[in-house]
Amino acid sequence: xxxxxxxxxxxxxxxxxxxxxxxxxxxxxxxxxxxxxxxxxxxxxxxxxxxxxxxxxxxxxxxxxxxxxxxxxxxxxxxxxxxxxxxxxx
Numbered sequence: 001x002x003x004x005x006x007x008x009x010x011x012x013x014x015x016x017x018x019x020x021x022x023x024x025x026x027x028x029x030x031x032x033x034x035x036x037x038x039x040x041x042x043x044x045x046x047x048x049x050x051x052x053x054x055x056x057x058x059x060x061x062x063x064x065x066x067x068x069x070x071x072x073x074x075x076x077x078x079x080x081x082x083x084x085x086x087x088x089x090x
Contacts, residue, residue: 031057
């Protein structure tokens with residue numbers, strides 16, 4: 001695969017934060033169309049999807065996020081659970 005010129009996960013042009021629950025979630029949006037929430041794996045970040053985002057954004061509005069305590073998103077004193085992470089994304 002050809003490496004993109006876009007620095008996914010650190011793109012100041014489109015990168016934003018939203019306050020959710022007790023943290024700030026970092027996200028980037030690419031493309032247009034039906035929304036597609038793109039989640040990385042454990043200990044990952046948006047950067048892990050640098051090859052998927054360009055292709056998916058041809059067909060969808062890709063909303064790529066850094067999960068709680070991952071990438072550029074912040075953490076809190078709360079115990080990280082699947083329910084809490086799902087609530088962050090909801």
